[in-house]
Amino acid sequence: MNTGIGTYKKLKDLLDELLVTLSKSSDPFKIDINRYVKELEKIFPYIDIQGLDIDSEIIYTLTDIVKKQKEWLKNKSFLFLLGSLIALIKIAKMNSEDLANELTKAWKPIVSLEQITFNEILRGMNYMSQKKFIVFEEGILKEVKDFNQDDLLKDFIKKTFLEEYIRKVERHLSVLFKEKNIVEYGVLIGSGDFKEKYMRGLALSYLAREGRIILYYDAIEEKVYILKPEYSNNKEYESIVIRVS
Amino acid sequence: MSSKVPLNKIRRASRILLFKSHTKPGIKGWELRSQLGEKYIDIVLATDMIFREYLGLRIVAVNADGRKIEIKNENKNSLRKATFLVLVDQPLTIRDLKTAGWRIDEIASLSLILLYLLSHNGVANINDLRNLLVSKISKARVNYILSKLLRLGYIEEKDDKIIIGWRSKIEIDFEKLLGVV
Incomplete structure (x- = not known):
């Protein structure tokens, strides 16, 4: 199987591979120690004096990894015990707001597009309207120009025929407001095909953004209601996501 | 690259x-x-x-x-x-999460459930979780929140028990949540 040079090369490759794997990962369990020991076992009868140095270096490195694995386990089991204790204290002592804040520090949500808001549309239009020249080479990108949000919004309304839907929705609302001061969002959105619903939703979102209506979310009933702007007693506004399906 | x-x-x-x-x-x-x-x-x-x-x-x-x-x-x-x-890849605020459709009681519930699961080898009885949630949030919201977290994959049901879901494993740094790093 092995000549002296062949064995030396094989040992050298094995050592290089071991060192590269070690440098790439901080987790000592990524190293398959058994495999290296088996490889060494196969080569061992053919090792000459030249190969002994490398052989002992591999064994030394493997021993070091086993030591690290032991320390890692010791450390992890301590952290696990400590973690459980901390978790129980947090459960007992923290109120809802503190618990929510604790989670936000550790939370990096998945990003996926399944909903669209006015701000996202504007951001998308901003991007599309920039006839920018972007070159990606070694991580360098060109700067993005400024844009006028109001102009983009007017342009968007014109191009999507949203004006027509805004008028339609306002007319429908004025009829419903004659009967009741509060209209359920679903009642206004709930008819027509998906495009119709989506456009109505978008028109309502626009009207709310302009302060021409108020959207009120009832968390207990999980329902959204539309109100006339004069019923607003809230000075602070926030965006809410409403699923149109 | x-x-x-x-x-x-x-x-x-x-x-x-x-x-x-x-x-x-x-x-x-x-x-x-x-x-x-x-x-x-x-x-x-x-x-x-x-x-x-x-x-x-x-x-x-x-x-x-x-x-x-x-x-x-x-x-x-x-x-x-x-x-x-x-x-x-950046720290979030409660406001960011609210904009994305989350309510404070939902975030707090997820935090509470994960802390509980992490301190109980990753498994819990659903009734124990219900009782735990009632101690911190409105009872009327508990079932809705549990079903939302199950639907989104933050928790999973296995053999009548609740375990940590696939999405939590990806999105949440448990050591950071526990405060051991």
Whole structure:
């Protein structure tokens, strides 16, 4: 199987591979120690004096990894015990707001597009309207120009025929407001095909953004209601996501 | 990573990675390869660089157990089977989460459930969780919140018990939540 040079090369490759794997990962369990020991076992009868140095270096490195694995386990089991204790204290002592804040520090949500808001549309239009020249080479990108949000919004309304839907929705609302001061969002959105619903939703979102209506979310009933702007007693506004399906 | 990646490939990769095409978010390595070509890993790494630098996002790959794997160093076969996802790479605020459709009591419930599961070997009885939630949030909201967290994959039901869900494993740094790092 092995000549002296062949064995030396094989040992050298094995050592290089071991060192590269070690440098790439901080987790000592990524190293398959058994495999290296088996490889060494196969080569061992053919090792000459030249190969002994490398052989002992591999064994030394493997021993070091086993030591690290032991320390890692010791450390992890301590952290696990400590973690459980901390978790129980947090459960007992923290109120809802503190618990929510604790989670936000550790939370990096998945990003996926399944909903669209006015701000996202504007951001998308901003991007599309920039006839920018972007070159990606070694991580360098060109700067993005400024844009006028109001102009983009007017342009968007014109191009999507949203004006027509805004008028339609306002007319429908004025009829419903004659009967009741509060209209359920679903009642206004709930008819027509998906495009119709989506456009109505978008028109309502626009009207709310302009302060021409108020959207009120009832968390207990999980329902959204539309109100006339004069019923607003809230000075602070926030965006809410409403699923149109 | 190779030195040059065409911008149109990066745009395409962004589209594929960001737009949800299955019930669960994310896309398999083999799907990316079939759409972006043999050098899909280079394209993903270039896209990741732009995401991190300019958008505060990052691309991760997870294996079947939901464990994150290193895109740069993992072997080709594992990457083909892995799921690629885009994560937010910056600290979030409660306001950010509210804008994304979360309520404080829902976030607090998830925090509470995860802390409880982490201190009980990752398994809990659903009734124990209900009782725990009632101690911190409105009783009327408990069932809705539990079903929402189950639906989104933050927790899972297994043999009448609740366990940590696939999404929590990917999105939440448990050591940070526990405060041991």
